[in-house]
Amino acid sequence: MTVDFKEAKNKFVQTWGALGSQWGINKTMAQIHAFLMVSSTPISMEEIMEELQISRGNASMNLRALMDWGIVYKEFKQGERREFFTAEKDLDELATKIARERSKREIKPALKVLKEVSSINDTSSVEAKHFVDQTKKLYDFVAKADTMIDKVTEYKDNWLTKLIVKMMG
Template identity: 80%
Template sequence: MEFKDAKNKFIQTWGALGSQWGINKTMAQIHALLMVSPEPLSMEDIMEELLISRGNASMNLRALMDWGIVYKEYKSGERKEFFTAEKDLDELAVKIAQERSKREIKPALRVLKDVSSIKGNETKETKHFVEQTSKLYDFVLKADNMIDKVTEFKDNWIGRLVMKIMK
């Protein structure tokens, strides 16, 4: 395979994967492109490579920066802005996890807590409802906490041991 083809295939695949996980295709593609670019790219560069409009590039770069996984850079002498991606994969994973937790999981947890605490008539339906949503609350809370724990976990000895066991 040619480099050009490989690069393209990578960008397309990453974009498709992103959209299956609720991240817009272009956003994932821009990120993919920046990941494999040894040098920072300008908006112009990105538009050209991905064949997208200026508006699209601008909006998705903003979104990526909001996620904290793409950074703006300035080159001396150059007027325009350049962009680089977070390339440390552990850091990337943590950032994504934290952001999704903040935006999606935490609000869902609040709702779960609310709905699982309804009081009143003790029909089979309500009892089962409270039981299920409570369990779900505990489960999601535990899963969410795990994300917070992963960072520190990676750094301590038992964590590294477990990581090894996990292959």
């Protein structure tokens, strides 16, 4: 491993970790994912701990979380006791899984609340009318965006390209 490669890899992992934080994904989780993304072979927990200088517990919990998101897989190696991990490397698949998971965990529950609060029966004040009107609009908008995520992730391959082609036409 040349020094340049080592540096580049490290920079990538660090940057991805920082970016993750800004999007509400914890730093280590993003870093482990980044590391696995650019690794060409399955990696043991030991090696992840070593590379990212993190504890066993941290590695274990974040690998679990990544597997729950469906973007990291456990692999078993012939004649090896240890578990190895690989990342989903297909980017269409990766984006699809992240979109679906965020929809399920965050957008759907938010929609539920929006529907609920926009259903109050109060027209006694301008404020109340505006509230109902605005939250209904928000519900429609978010629901539409969520539908789009569903539609878009139904495409198996290359949906982003296809979508852009459609947009241009």
